[in-house]
Amino acid sequence: MIKESINLKKLKKVSETIGNNLDWIQGAGGNTSLKENNTLWVKASGCWLSNSINKETFVPVDRKEVIKSIENNSIDKISIKNINLYSNCSLRPSIETALHALMPQNFVYHTHSVNLISIAVLSQGKEILENLLHEFNWAWIPYSMPGIQLAKSIQDVLITKPNVIVLANHGLIIGGDTAKLAMELLINVEKKTERILRKTDIINTNQLILAISGSNYRETKYTIAKAIAYDKLALKIAGTGSLYPDHVVFLGPGPMKIISIDEIEEIIKDPLFVSNNPVIIVKGFGIIVHHDISENAESMLYCLANVLLRIRSDEKLCYLTKENEMELIGWDAEKYRQSIQT
Numbered sequence: 200m201i202k203e204s205i206n207l208k209k210l211k212k213v214s215e216t217i218g219n220n221l222d223w224i225q226g227a228g229g230n231t232s233l234k235e236n237n238t239l240w241v242k243a244s245g246c247w248l249s250n251s252i253n254k255e256t257f258v259p260v261d262r263k264e265v266i267k268s269i270e271n272n273s274i275d276k277i278s279i280k281n282i283n284l285y286s287n288c289s290l291r292p293s294i295e296t297a298l299h300a301l302m303p304q305n306f307v308y309h310t311h312s313v314n315l316i317s318i319a320v321l322s323q324g325k326e327i328l329e330n331l332l333h334e335f336n337w338a339w340i341p342y343s344m345p346g347i348q349l350a351k352s353i354q355d356v357l358i359t360k361p362n363v364i365v366l367a368n369h370g371l372i373i374g375g376d377t378a379k380l381a382m383e384l385l386i387n388v389e390k391k392t393e394r395i396l397r398k399t400d401i402i403n404t405n406q407l408i409l410a411i412s413g414s415n416y417r418e419t420k421y422t423i424a425k426a427i428a429y430d431k432l433a434l435k436i437a438g439t440g441s442l443y444p445d446h447v448v449f450l451g452p453g454p455m456k457i458i459s460i461d462e463i464e465e466i467i468k469d470p471l472f473v474s475n476n477p478v479i480i481v482k483g484f485g486i487i488v489h490h491d492i493s494e495n496a497e498s499m500l501y502c503l504a505n506v507l508l509r510i511r512s513d514e515k516l517c518y519l520t521k522e523n524e525m526e527l528i529g530w531d532a533e534k535y536r537q538s539i540q541t
Contacts, residue, residue: 206233207240209378210306211251217385218248223310225502226495228445229370232299232307237262241299243290258290265300269350297350304362304374306381311370311445313502314392317509319367320442322517328365331391335384337363342519344526345369345444363388368443368519394509399426399433406460407484414467416479416487424500425485426508433507437480440518444527446503449496450478452524460484 203211210233217231218224230242239262242248246256293299299307318324318331325339338356343349349366356364362384364372373388375381407418419425427433437455441447457480458466466472467479477489477496488497510516 204235206235206305206378207257210240211256213306213308213378213382214242214248214251214256216382217308217310218251221498221501222313222505223385223389224248225311225445225498226449226493228311228495228498230293230295230299230309233257234262234305239265239296239300241296242293244293246290255290258292260292260296260300262300265296269297269301269347269354272347294345295349297346298353298372301350301353301357302364302372302374303357303360304381305376306374306378308373308381308385309370310373310385311443311502312389312392313505313509314389314394315365315371316369316443316502317394317506318392319365319369320506320516320518321510322515324365324367324517328392332363332365332388334391335363335388336361337365340364340366342366342368342517342523344523368517370443396505397430397432397508399430399508401425401429401485404484407463407481407487410460410463411467411487415473415490416467417490419478419486419488419497419500421497421501421504423508424504427500427504428480428482428485430508432510432512433504434480434482436507436510436516437503439516441524442506442516442518444519446499447519447524447527449493449499450503452521452528455480457482463487 210231214231217229223229227245227247229248231248232239232241239260240257241260242256243258246254248256250256295309298309318327321327328337328339336359338359338361340352340356343352353364362374366372371388373381373385375384401422411417427437434457438457440454441452455478456476459482463481473489477492478500479487481487486500
């Protein structure tokens with residue numbers, strides 16, 4: 200049994216707070232870490248920050264070995280083989296372990312903030328943030344595939360010693376020498392980058408419920424996600440492509456499936472269609488999801504709605520390319536993360 204340090208207890212407590220804020224973390228996304236001498240305590244792949252206190256969530260790894268792997272261009276192997284400092288730990292370190300090892304601060308929080316993502320997916324995202332975050336020591340990183348590409352990109356900006364890093368089409372990284380300082384910084388950045396959530400009237404109707412009665416589908420549990428089906432801009436974006444990694448991993452690549460209420464009863468009787476479409480947007484009525492959909496995937500609908508409803512019609516978007524999507528889908532570390540999810 201490993202005796203927990205005071206700082207590790209603080210990490211667990213703050214991680215649970217962060218993980219229970221759906222505007223910051225969705226499902227098993229995001230990760231946090233703590234450095235104690237050469238030990239890097241990092242969230243394990245597939246674990247939920249929202250369960251940090253009561254469940255085994257963090258794995259101790261050798262920070263020097265992680266950095267050595269980055270230098271040797273073999274960082275992806277960290278997600279496949281454990282370099283645990285304690286042999287009785289069976290968890291795999293987060294697929295984002297590299298960024299935590301590289302950041303010099305003791306506490307590092309990586310979130311998938313809906314506010315930050317709604318800016319980080321814009322072609323003018325960096326310019327917008329230069330105005331909003333001018334009081335912070337921050338850095339912008341163009342989209343990079345998680346793993347060695349992202350690690351190398353982070354290395355390039357660390358010369359300025361930023362404690363705030365925004366990852367294009369991905370999320371936010373915060374660093375602080377104490378748990379409290381890092382949390383205060385996270386809150387301050389969120390306040391500075393807060394965006395207005397576009398209000399959309401959602402009409403509750405029994406027509407959709409009747410149409411899917413007895414099928415393998417049900418309505419999504421997140422009310423705000425239904426707004427995508429009613430908002431013209433959100434529908435247009437969702438029907439065009441994907442904007443960030445977790446959307447691709449849990450909801451699939453490319454445009455989302457959008458149908459009319461008149462098509463639904465016939466389509467959901469097709470077994471092949473059902474197996475390939477766990478999420479369907481029914482224009483003007485809502486979103487339906489397969490009964491077997493994971494909580495991870497459904498929470499991504501919450502994230503998507505909150506991102507899309509913060510984007511304005513005059514803003515130009517940077518979608519992930521097909522190549523970006525195929526890299527994510529074929530990534531062994533992501534296959535592992537999905538395999539242990541429910």
